[in-house]
Amino acid sequence: MANLKTDQKKTKAQSMGMHTEVLTGKTQQKFFNPDEAENFFYWGTHDVDFNKRTELDVKDLDCKEANRKIDSLMSEGYGTIVIKNPQGKHSLGVGILNKLNLIFEGSLGYFGVGSIDGPIVRVNGRVGWSCAENMMAGKVVIEKNAGSCFGAAIRGGFLLIL
Amino acid sequence: MCGIAGLIHRGKSSDVGKELQSMLQALKHRGPDSTGYALYADNDGQNFIMRFKVGENVGEGSTSINEDVSVYDTRKKMVDKKLSELGAIIVKEERLTPYSFRYEIKYDKDLMDFSKKIESVEMVEILSIGKSLELIKDLGDAKTVCDRYELNKVKGTHGIGHARMATESGVDIKSAHPFWGYPFADVSVVHNGQLTNYWNNRRALENKGMRFMSECDSELIAVFLAEKMRNGATLEEGMKESLTGLDGVFTYFVATKDSLGMAKDTMAAKPLVLYESDDLVAMGSEEIAIRSILPQEITTYDPFDGEVKVWQI
Numbered sequence: 436m437a438n439l440k441t442d443q444k445k446t447k448a449q450s451m452g453m454h455t456e457v458l459t460g461k462t463q464q465k466f467f468n469p470d471e472a473e474n475f476f477y478w479g480t481h482d483v484d485f486n487k488r489t490e491l492d493v494k495d496l497d498c499k500e501a502n503r504k505i506d507s508l509m510s511e512g513y514g515t516i517v518i519k520n521p522q523g524k525h526s527l528g529v530g531i532l533n534k535l536n537l538i539f540e541g542s543l544g545y546f547g548v549g550s551i552d553g554p555i556v557r558v559n560g561r562v563g564w565s566c567a568e569n570m571m572a573g574k575v576v577i578e579k580n581a582g583s584c585f586g587a588a589i590r591g592g593f594l595l596i597l
Numbered sequence: 598m599c600g601i602a603g604l605i606h607r608g609k610s611s612d613v614g615k616e617l618q619s620m621l622q623a624l625k626h627r628g629p630d631s632t633g634y635a636l637y638a639d640n641d642g643q644n645f646i647m648r649f650k651v652g653e654n655v656g657e658g659s660t661s662i663n664e665d666v667s668v669y670d671t672r673k674k675m676v677d678k679k680l681s682e683l684g685a686i687i688v689k690e691e692r693l694t695p696y697s698f699r700y701e702i703k704y705d706k707d708l709m710d711f712s713k714k715i716e717s718v719e720m721v722e723i724l725s726i727g728k729s730l731e732l733i734k735d736l737g738d739a740k741t742v743c744d745r746y747e748l749n750k751v752k753g754t755h756g757i758g759h760a761r762m763a764t765e766s767g768v769d770i771k772s773a774h775p776f777w778g779y780p781f782a783d784v785s786v787v788h789n790g791q792l793t794n795y796w797n798n799r800r801a802l803e804n805k806g807m808r809f810m811s812e813c814d815s816e817l818i819a820v821f822l823a824e825k826m827r828n829g830a831t832l833e834e835g836m837k838e839s840l841t842g843l844d845g846v847f848t849y850f851v852a853t854k855d856s857l858g859m860a861k862d863t864m865a866a867k868p869l870v871l872y873e874s875d876d877l878v879a880m881g882s883e884e885i886a887i888r889s890i891l892p893q894e895i896t897t898y899d900p901f902d903g904e905v906k907v908w909q910i
Contacts, residue, residue, distance in 0.1 A: 522892065523870075523884030541894055544884050545868070561897060563884055564868055582899045583865065 451478060477532040477552070483514035485536055493527065494520040501527055509533055523563070528556065545582070548575060551592075567594060598762050599774070599789040600624030601869075602881040603850040604890070605755035605857040605908050609876070610639050614743065614751030616890045620881055621739035621758045623889040627882055628760035631773040632742040633734030635785035635852055638753040640729050644688050645704055645782065648724040648732055649715065650697045651676070653770050664720075666695050673698065675718045683714055693746055694735070697724075709780040712808075722771060722810050727783035729753065729854055734773040754910045755857050757850045759787040766813040776819035779808055781826060783854040788815035789882055790847035790867045798843070818849050836860045836905045850880070858907035865902035872897045878908050 448454060489508055493501040501518075505528065508516055515536040521527055525544035528537055528551070535554040539547075542560030552571035561579035570589040577585075577596045586594045602620040604613065613636050621632055640646065651672040652664050673692075680687060685704040692698055704711060712723050725732030733746045739760060743749060759774035766772040778784025792798075792814040799809055799817060807820045821842060825835035832851060836858055846866035851858045859880060861869060871880045872887050872895055879887045884897055900906065 520892075522888040523897075525883070525885070542884060542897065560894065563870065563899070579896060580898050582868070582870075 480533045481509040481512070483509055483512055483533065483535060485514035485534075487513045488515040488517070489513045490517045490519055492519040493524065494522065498524055498526040498529075502529060505531070505537075509535060521560075525563075528554075542579070551575075567592075570594075598627050598764075600627030600760040600882045600886070601757070601774075601787045601789045601848065601850060602759075602879075602886045603755070603757040603787070603852070603857055603859070604877065604879040605910060607876050607878070607908070607910055610752050610754045612749075612751075613637070613753040613756040614748035617756045617758045618739050618743040618748060619889040620879070620886040621760050623885045624760045624882055625738050628762035629738060630763045630768045631734060631736045631761045631770070632739045633759045633761070633774045633787070634732070634742070634748060634756060635725070635758070635775040635787070636731045636733075636748065636751050636753050636756040637729045637783070637852065637854065638731050638751050642728045643703075644701045645726055645728060646731060647700045647702055647715075647726050648697065649676070649700070650722055650724060650770060651718075652696045652720050669695055672718055672721060676715055676721060679714050679718065683711055685711070697735075699731075707780075708782060712780050716808075716810075723777070723779075725777040725785065726780075727854070730777075730783045730785060730852075732775060732777055732785055734759075734770055734775065736768065736770065736773075755852060757785060757787045757852050757857070759789075765791060765815075766811060771811040772813035774813075774815055776813075776816045778819045778823040778826075778851075779810075781823050784819070784823065784826075784851070786815070786819040786822065786849060786851050788818050788847055788849040790845060790849070790862070792817055792843055792845040792847060794844040814845075815849075818843065818847070818851075822851060832856060832858055833905060833907045836907070840903055840905070848882075856907055856909050858905065859900065860905045861900050861902060863903040869900055870897050871900055 517538045519540050521539050521541040521543055523542050523544040526546045527543055528548040530550050531554045532552045537554050537556045539558040543562045545563040545565055547562050547566045548556050549568045551573050553573045555574045557576045559578050562577055562581045564582040565584040566581055567575045567586045568588055570592045572591045574593040581596050617634055651669045685702045687700055687702055689701040735742045761773055775785040775787045795814040795817050802820050802824055807824055809816055821839055822835045825838055847862045848867040848869045849860055868882050870884045881887055
């Protein structure tokens with residue numbers, strides 16, 4: 436499957452097949468055919484194995500580096516990622532459109548795991564303001580407490596504060 | 598969007614200068630314009646420490662008027678003359694930048710008259726007076742200000758600090774936080790937010806003889822609390838009254854010689870994260886500020902709307 440996050444802009448449309456697509460109306464049917472399992476996944480997502488587990492220490496990473504690292508681990512097929520030392524950093528684990536077991540061993544700052552679609556997230560600490568905003572699907576479990584705007588504007592999924 | 602941080606060690610003193618510096622540096626992205634510290638240092642408690650400035654040659658990025666450095670010497674001499682007229686004895690004097698001074702003085706009369714006399718000199722502003730309060734504010738990030746004024750060495754029990762993003766008034770030292778609770782020794786305030794009934798309150802307080810040095814809305818909190826305390830209210834009572842007396846969005850900290858308090862407005866529109874243990878209370882606009890001094894796993898929480906808390910050392 437083409438990876439939208441790494442593809443250049445010019446080739447994105449090509450890799451989605453838009454240049455060769457015959458626009459007869461039947462393409463719509465084919466594109467959203469629920470029988471084909473691949474239509475349930477986003478373009479550019481990765482096939483991961485929940486039994487493949489790894490740890491990621493984000494102590495010296497900023498949020499962009501950490502999020503890129505999570506993406507690259509998923510591309511290697513890791514389905515369970517344990518984040519060590521989040522230490523209240525902001526915007527960790529945002530924009531994950533993949534199935535994934537994501538475990539934070541510590542607390543998140545503001546805007547944690549925003550705009551996610553699919554992953555199962557467990558936070559051993561607390562989360563600050565605006566966690567899990569704009570979530571489409573998946574699960575987010577917080578063990579301690581959560582700040583304001585938790586799960587604002589969600590369209591689906593499951594939120595739990597223990 | 599400003600960043601505020603505060604900490605209080607209960608029962609012991611520590612390197613508050615260094616700790617507050619790393620907390621504020623972690624909040625740099627919330628306010629790059631200026632940084633201020635109010636540290637409660639372990640001084641002998643005999644003399645008053647007066648920090649004042651005679652001008653603001655802070656250069657680029659500032660909205661203040663740049664003056665020739667020679668006028669500062671003239672103004673300093675005038676301040677010295679006023680001090681001797683008041684009967685205050687200068688025990689020790691330090692000149693930290695061309696425009697800012699730290700004096701240790703012996704004086705035992707009314708501080709309001711004292712401040713009025715000193716500030717009658719053109720462009721002179723007293724940043725703070727107190728027996729343990731060291732109030733420093735200047736343009737630049739936390740590290741720049743800390744290095745310029747050698748705050749790393751300061752040991753004490755508690756302190757509050759502020760990283761400012763100017764929204765309501767200019768980028769200059771007079772509008773920078775913390776604000777001294779004129780004319781009370783050892784009272785300082787930092788604030789994150791906007792006050793919307795500034796002018797109404799200011800007019801009322803000015804009629805009661807209180808003094809405003811800047812047009813920064815946050816100064817109102819210091820003056821508001823000082824006025825309540827002058828009329829016999831305790832710090833906590835004054836803070837509770839401020840929740841209804843002040844309009845707008847705010848989270849602010851107040852520190853006195855032996856206590857530290859926080860208040861959050863009734864809409865809880867400004868963030869605050871709090872860590873509380875038996876020997877240390879640390880709080881900041883973001884959790885990363887607390888984590889910069891406590892890297893281990895800790896339990897923190899957000900205070901609720903309209904919450905007022907005061908801790909003693």
